[in-house]
Amino acid sequence: MIGKGFYILLGKHWAIVNDFKLVFTKRIISFPKQKTLYSNARYFLPMGQFLLRCVNDGALQPQYALSCTHDHSLLRAEYRSRQIRPGDAPGIWRFLDWLPVEKAFPGFEAGPVTYKSRGLARELGLENLFIGFNGYWPEREARLPTCSFKDLEAAPTIERLRERGEKATLVLASAGNTARAFVHAASLAGWPLLLFVPEKALDRMWTVLPNGAGMVTMIAVRGDYYDAIVMAEKACSYPGFIPEGGARNIARRDGMGTVMLDAAFFVGRIPEHYFQAVGSGTGGISAWEAALRLRGDGRFGDNMPRLHLAQNIPNAPIFYQWKGLPAEPTRADMFDDVLFNRRPPYAIPGGVKDALLETGGDVYGITDAQAQQAKRLLEESEEIDILNAPAVAVAALCQAVQEDRVGPNETILLNITGGGLARMKEDYELQALPPLATVRSWEDAAELLEEKR
Numbered sequence: 001m002i003g004k005g006f007y008i009l010l011g012k013h014w015a016i017v018n019d020f021k022l023v024f025t026k027r028i029i030s031f032p033k034q035k036t037l038y039s040n041a042r043y044f045l046p047m048g049q050f051l052l053r054c055v056n057d058g059a060l061q062p063q064y065a066l067s068c069t070h071d072h073s074l075l076r077a078e079y080r081s082r083q084i085r086p087g088d089a090p091g092i093w094r095f096l097d098w099l100p101v102e103k104a105f106p107g108f109e110a111g112p113v114t115y116k117s118r119g120l121a122r123e124l125g126l127e128n129l130f131i132g133f134n135g136y137w138p139e140r141e142a143r144l145p146t147c148s149f150k151d152l153e154a155a156p157t158i159e160r161l162r163e164r165g166e167k168a169t170l171v172l173a174s175a176g177n178t179a180r181a182f183v184h185a186a187s188l189a190g191w192p193l194l195l196f197v198p199e200k201a202l203d204r205m206w207t208v209l210p211n212g213a214g215m216v217t218m219i220a221v222r223g224d225y226y227d228a229i230v231m232a233e234k235a236c237s238y239p240g241f242i243p244e245g246g247a248r249n250i251a252r253r254d255g256m257g258t259v260m261l262d263a264a265f266f267v268g269r270i271p272e273h274y275f276q277a278v279g280s281g282t283g284g285i286s287a288w289e290a291a292l293r294l295r296g297d298g299r300f301g302d303n304m305p306r307l308h309l310a311q312n313i314p315n316a317p318i319f320y321q322w323k324g325l326p327a328e329p330t331r332a333d334m335f336d337d338v339l340f341n342r343r344p345p346y347a348i349p350g351g352v353k354d355a356l357l358e359t360g361g362d363v364y365g366i367t368d369a370q371a372q373q374a375k376r377l378l379e380e381s382e383e384i385d386i387l388n389a390p391a392v393a394v395a396a397l398c399q400a401v402q403e404d405r406v407g408p409n410e411t412i413l414l415n416i417t418g419g420g421l422a423r424m425k426e427d428y429e430l431q432a433l434p435p436l437a438t439v440r441s442w443e444d445a446a447e448l449l450e451e452k453r
């Protein structure tokens with residue numbers, strides 16, 4: 001009760017409360033000896049095990065805020081544990097110290113997997129190539145239930161909502177993999193979810209859960225991902241519906257950041273290079289933030305991994321912005337169509353541009369043909385199928401090797417952000433998830449929602 005009042009108070013009058021930094025509730029725990037990651041200040045942590053701080057002006061924000069009240073910058077969690085101690089919980093929950101949740105979510109036991117590449121490493125002449133395999137490949141203990149690293153974002157997000165205890169409907173727009181991951185996590189938790197999915201992405205909507213999609217309402221949108229985002233934003237203005245937050249959601253970022261954590265434990269250090277295909281670029285921000293925490297931990301080295309982010313041109317706004325090039329006209333049919341996000345969190349403080357600048361990173365523009373070839377190379381050399389998006393990252397790695405941007409002995413982490421779909425079909429029957437309806441406009445969607453209320 002008192003805790004809840006505390007958050008309501010913080011939400012409304014944060015600027016005043018922030019000046020005092022002390023709040024007298026029974027549920028405040030103090031950690032006076034604990035250094036926070038980014039400052040030496042002594043603060044009192046409300047309930048959980050982290051403080052939420054604006055990366056721009058350093059202002060503390062309420063635990064569930066999505067942006068700074070002063071400047072709309074990204075907020076970052078500062079965990080109580082400066083050194084991470086992997087626990088006994090399964091999968092992703094091993095990294096509970098650096099996740100914004102208090103406990104593991106029953107029924108979700110998967111996590112990131114890292115292994116040392118032999119096949120692709122041999123093909124590219126690399127001695128220390130590590131693959132973060134985020135998909136389904138039980139022979140390597142990889143069991144992400146919807147075959148992509150989006151499962152690592154969805155599970156902590158849903159667990160956090162459960163811990164928050166407010167039964168509002170979570171609203172999400174996605175071009176496929178994210179939607180599938182959230183359907184799985186929300187269904188496991190019995191949490192209500194409203195999804196807007198572009199019609200073209202419907203064939204990616206499936207589940208392996210025996211009871212289907214529980215309390216999920218899926219609306220197909222005749223349009224692209226951007227149209228779906230706009231509808232989701234409008235739906236959030238209804239009472240009882242809350243936005244999931246995208247890149248602003250720390251559960252999403254720190255969930256994805258476990259790929260870097262898992263790699264650091266496997267390799268024994270922070271890798272020197274990190275390759276990932278990006279759409280919003282949230283995975284890149286997450287890798288950078290996880291590396292900052294690992295550096296603060298002190299046991300994994302003090303380097304930052306150079307971020308090598310890749311997009312499929314011409315639908316590649318991050319690539320053009322980073323290179324300072326005029327954007328090419330976009331195309332409807334691309335080798336990859338999950339990486340196209342028209343509004344990536346590029347220039348906001350703590351966003352993609354900062355992540356690239358702070359890590360000495362770069363962005364690659366990959367053609368369909370390059371991605372196709374790279375996909376074949378990875379699948380043949382590592383003997384597992386992958387999604388099209390990570391093939392774009394493999395192509396970037398091939399380019400980096402050709403151009404001597406990575407050395408043959410350097411430590412490289414290649415994030416295969418999705419794969420093993422064919423492997424999963426050997427073990428499971430995938431059930432298609434039908435939409436409630438297909439809408440052309442927000443007015444159609446609003447009518448449907450009114451009916452459901």
Ligand SMILES: Cc1ncc(COP(=O)(O)O)c(C=O)c1O
Pocket residue numbers: 148149150177178277278279280281282283284338339387389390417418
């Ligand atoms: C398989 C896969 N890889 C990579 C990405 C890019 O993710 P982000 O830009 O959020 O890091 C996505 C986004 O949907 C995806 O589905």
Ligand SMILES: [Zn+2]
Pocket residue numbers: 054055056057058059068069070071072073
């Ligand atoms: Zn701020």
